[in-house]
Amino acid sequence: MELSGAEILVQSLKDEGVEYIFGYPGGAVLHIYDALFRQDDVKHILVRHEQGATHAADGYARSTGKPGVVLVTSGPGATNAVTGIATAYMDSIPMVIITGQVPLPVIGSDAFQECDTIGITRPCVKHNFLVKDVHKLAETIKKAFYIATTGRPGPVVVDVPKDVTDPNLKIPYEYPRSVSIRSYNPQVKGHRWQIKKAVELLLSAKRPMIYSGGGVILGNASEQLKEITRILGFPITSTLMGLGAYPATDRQFLGMLGMHGTYEANMAMHECDVLFAVGARFDDRVTGKLSQFCPHAKIIHIDIDPASISKTVRVDVPIVGEVGPVLEDMIEILGSSEKRADEDALTAWWDQIARWQSLDCLRYDRNSPLIKPQYVIEQLYEVTNGDAFVTSDVGQHQMWTAQFYKFDKPRRWINSGGLGTMGFGLPAAIGAKLAHPDADVACVTGEASIQMCIQELATALQYRTPIKIVNLNNGYMGMVRQWQEFTYESRYSHSYLETIPDFVKLAEAYGHIGMHIEKPADVRPALEEAFKLKDRTVFMNFLTDPTENVYPMIEAGKAHHEMRLAPGVTIERELA
Amino acid sequence: MRHIISILMENESGALSRVAGLFSARGYNIESLTVAPTEDASLSRMTLVTTGSDEIIEQITKQLNKLIDVVKLIDISESSHIERELMMVKVRAVDRAREEIIRLTDIFRGKIIDVTPVSYVIEVTGEKSKLDAFLQTLDQEAIIEVVRSGTTGILRGDRGLHA
16 A cells, blocks of 8 residues: 555554544645545544644543544644643643644744744653654654553654655555564563562551552553452542542542542541552642651552652652552452451541541531532532533632542543643543543533633534533632632732623533523522533533632641641541 | 763664753753764763762653663663763963973873964863863963863673663
8 A cells, every 4th residue: 555644644543543633734734634634534623722632632531541642733733732732741641642844854944833843842742753754654653652552651742744744755554563662661560579568568557548649540440449449448548630540439538638638538648657659649739748748657659650659759669560460469469468457456547537537628608698619519410420521620620629529430530630731621521522422521610711722612512512511600710819818818919800701602602502600509400401401512600609718728838737627627636 | 979870872863852851851960961872873872970869860860761762771880880081171382381281191191182382282081080180280371271071981890781
């Protein structure tokens, strides 16, 4: 089969099993777009801004586990994509981004729509390639997918100069069946001896704690995590990125930990004597003050990335490997072990945890005449039977969703945890809905975040991706306002949005349904109505209490046991 | 502590910028960096001298290993090794100083590789500390220019760094 570079690129995507490609055309990728036009297998989703393309591909990837694929043009096409690439990089999301480039002979001459895409993206990709020869194109695409999806996943950019896709130059095509890269051999199995040591340490614990992260979801190791947690009978907490890997409704789950984690999860972290970190990376939003992080604990850490181990917190038993296979080995060793966990110590530990739980740290004012954002999320949870794919933007609404939507399954909770990218939620919801057309998909957002990628409402109409937008509109960049209240004596510097569009009209202008909700009593009926409209995108604008804050909170520089609790939530002496 | 990290990497354009970019992005020190092709044309060998606590050096080697273009690396300063740096010094050399400079160069096993009526270029190789010492012995006023290659090194014994 003889194909041109453009055809090779499209055929490679087909051979890679790519279902959707999210993109936006431009001069440098016109040959590729022409090749896309002449086939039906790879479906192209035309976004309205390249940032939207990357987030939509990201939402597709997070909700399926398959790599997201993006196609953008050179120069501004590539630079607009950078925010989405960095977002995927920080959360280790497999993605392949094909960027057009000016023709090889003019690279470096400041040609029209030229930028150094390889240089610009280098710090925020797992790897990138500039394809200088059409004969290397298919192999490079294969390598890009291999690198993006194996080991610790991440985005890979393939920069393709226009002349490499020349429709008049046809060469024999064969997609490589496999690829090996001598300098890249990610480890799968953990070191057996380390695993044995870890099991011994776990069984010797008096106050154990499991701390699981996004790596469990990326590694599809939810079942193994559930099994080992059940066998051990230990309490478990999760990072923001790991929510759903372990069912939030299970009695062993203490809720999220970290800056806006629950009182019980953070206290258990502070008091535990053995910490079992599974696919989590000790992020600063999780650890709080490093010098007081888990001060009494011996730490076991499973991670596929050796560089994540002992990066910020020194660990005692490091295990490099994929979470799933390592947990399977641990389960096997546990099964054949004579030793059992210390039941008496565990009972005492659970009693202590129950006392912390009795604080009911997430409680809020249910009698307020204003809509409380927490209430909206609780109702969203009930109306969707806890089974929706929920994307979010970044800020207070993101934290409330993490706290109040009890995710029981992996890949349901889709948010930008590492980079914290406002504008992520709407395009990510479109990507998730394309992948799961029969599932409920909600985007929880705020009036500030939603305006950062609002143009993708047009994409949602064009491709009939009926998503439900839950806009918690309090007039403020809420999390900025909260920090200003706490640490800048309520000087609300530029965090209030004096002009906000009429979201109902805006939704209608884009061809969707808009709803405006001001009273607590109307929250549930609005959500029920919206989710009944199966084939329409609905924008629900909830006017919420502008003064509500996210609690508990570990303020900057504080440790896990120094949480700031909601007004009215006080610690009685016997709890502490 | 000072560490000398030897890196074998793919001889691809951009590989060097990945290493340099990693150091600037993560705030690691680079004291010197040298790079050249090896006997295998597909590979380059880089020698990087850096300083940092044990934790930082551990992170540096892990982060370097993560780079797809890095095939293998070794911290040669952790084993018995030889390190060398090449230096060329251009000095003003007139009258009686011409003799004195030749004597000093001999003591340091250096060579004079360029001569004019008023100047010499001296080549000296050795460990960094030897080159520093040589520079100190020269009349500071007479030094016109100093060029140093940066440190490169190799393990002692029959063990080698191969792909």
